[in-house]
Amino acid sequence: MEDWLSMPKVELHAHLNGSVRDSTLLELASVLGEKGVIVFSDVEHVIRKNDRSLTEVFRLFDLIHILTTDHKVITRITKEVIEDFASENVVYLELRTTPKNNASIGMSKRSYLGAVLEGIKAVTAVDVAFRPHSSDVGSQKNSSLVNHTCSGSARKKIYVRILLSIDRRETTEAAMETVKLALEMRDLGVVGIDLSGNPIVGEWVTFFPALQFAREQGLYVTLHCGEVPNPKEIQAMLDFQPQRIGHACCFEEEEWKTLKSLSIPVEICLTSNIRTNTIPSLDVHHFADLYNAKHPLVICTDDSGVFSTSLSNEYNLAAAAFGLGKRELFQLARNSIDFVFADDGVKRELKEIVNSAEKKLD
Numbered sequence: 014m015e016d017w018l019s020m021p022k023v024e025l026h027a028h029l030n031g032s033v034r035d036s037t038l039l040e041l042a043s044v045l046g047e048k049g050v051i052v053f054s055d056v057e058h059v060i061r062k063n064d065r066s067l068t069e070v071f072r073l074f075d076l077i078h079i080l081t082t083d084h085k086v087i088t089r090i091t092k093e094v095i096e097d098f099a100s101e102n103v104v105y106l107e108l109r110t111t112p113k114n115n116a117s118i119g120m121s122k123r124s125y126l127g128a129v130l131e132g133i134k135a136v137t138a139v140d141v142a143f144r145p146h147s148s149d150v151g152s153q154k155n156s157s158l159v160n161h162t163c164s165g166s167a168r169k170k171i172y173v174r175i176l177l178s179i180d181r182r183e184t185t186e187a188a189m190e191t192v193k194l195a196l197e198m199r200d201l202g203v204v205g206i207d208l209s210g211n212p213i214v215g216e217w218v219t220f221f222p223a224l225q226f227a228r229e230q231g232l233y234v235t236l237h238c239g240e241v242p243n244p245k246e247i248q249a250m251l252d253f254q255p256q257r258i259g260h261a262c263c264f265e266e267e268e269w270k271t272l273k274s275l276s277i278p279v280e281i282c283l284t285s286n287i288r289t290n291t292i293p294s295l296d297v298h299h300f301a302d303l304y305n306a307k308h309p310l311v312i313c314t315d316d317s318g319v320f321s322t323s324l325s326n327e328y329n330l331a332a333a334a335f336g337l338g339k340r341e342l343f344q345l346a347r348n349s350i351d352f353v354f355a356d357d358g359v360k361r362e363l364k365e366i367v368n369s370a371e372k373k374l375d
């Protein structure tokens with residue numbers, strides 16, 4: 014694992030509320046238990062459980078959302094999630110989250126996102142570069158990913174970008190509200206839109222207008238695509254030609270052909286696919302076919318908290334399951350940089366980081 018821990022990596026598919034530490038969830042559950050909002054012993058069992066079907070995962074998300082329904086908690090979990098990724102040498106993180114309206118506690122999509130952005134600023138363990146067009150605060154003025162302090166000690170730096178998710182339970186209006194919010198918050202690091210949520214809920218026609226608008230306005234778009242067999246939707250998503258898709262588990266022959274001809278990068282989440290039984294085992298996972306076909310792909314975690322994994326662990330799994338060595342995984346990490354939703358300057362810097370770490374292998 015040490016090799017994969019120290020390797021500089023980019024994480025492009027991580028849901029905020031799915032990446033919360035178990036210890037934080039248990040602490041939050043205990044507080045709500047004491048207040049009588051939930052029954053702690055019931056919830057503890059659900060949080061500690063490891064194997065969940067896709068349906069159970071979405072039930073768990075409903076529970077997590079009860080635990081994290083508070084601006085301060087959103088700020089806390091954002092800070093912790095960024096620090097956790099940085100601690101395993103993730104040098105560029107695209108964190109996605111669904112802005113939520115909850116009038117009963119004075120939460121709007123805008124104030125939810127405000128709490129997320131506060132969490133980014135609250136990170137102290139590493140320097141965070143999050144403003145795409147600025148040379149201030151987020152340490153972007155120092156172009157090296159390791160900042161040297163006056164005392165000569167080195168501080169780590171991580172790039173963070175935010176994607177706003179549209180939940181498949183939402184209406185066209187709610188989806189449009191999310192896209193408009195993303196546009197408003199562009200200078201603060203919001204770079205794109207994701208479509209996610211329970212794949213058996215909702216219809217493409219509901220989200221299409223908002224996704225189309227997002228694209229017209231120059232936001233990047235990534236879609237959860239083919240988590241369950243749904244040929245009509247998969248075709249519509251491929252026709253849309255998003256900048257990336259997540260999962261692609263339930264594709265048929267024709268759909269693979271189209272995907273490959275369009276070269277749409279795929280965010281691969283091995284543990285998530287296995288745990289949710291979307292793919293029966295790693296030896297039949299589509300990673301191998303896409304890798305051999307040199308199709309663009311990125312190894313990601315999906316929900317490091319919910320699936321008890323880390324990006325280093327996903328690299329380790331890929332190495333073991335598909336017989337890849339360090340060089341091959343360095344190459345995969347380097348290739349992933351081409352698919353980040355950031356400008357060429359950031360990409361160049363990230364490639365330098367990976368190249369210089371790879372040189373140390375010699």
Ligand code: 6MZ
Binds near residue numbers: 070211
């Ligand atoms: C589809 C998923 C997901 O947005 O509250 N989410 N959607 N497939 C997956 N794979 C198993 N994992 C997470 O983070 C949690 C939300 O992300 C989406 C779901 O909508 C979930 O409610 P946020 O930060």
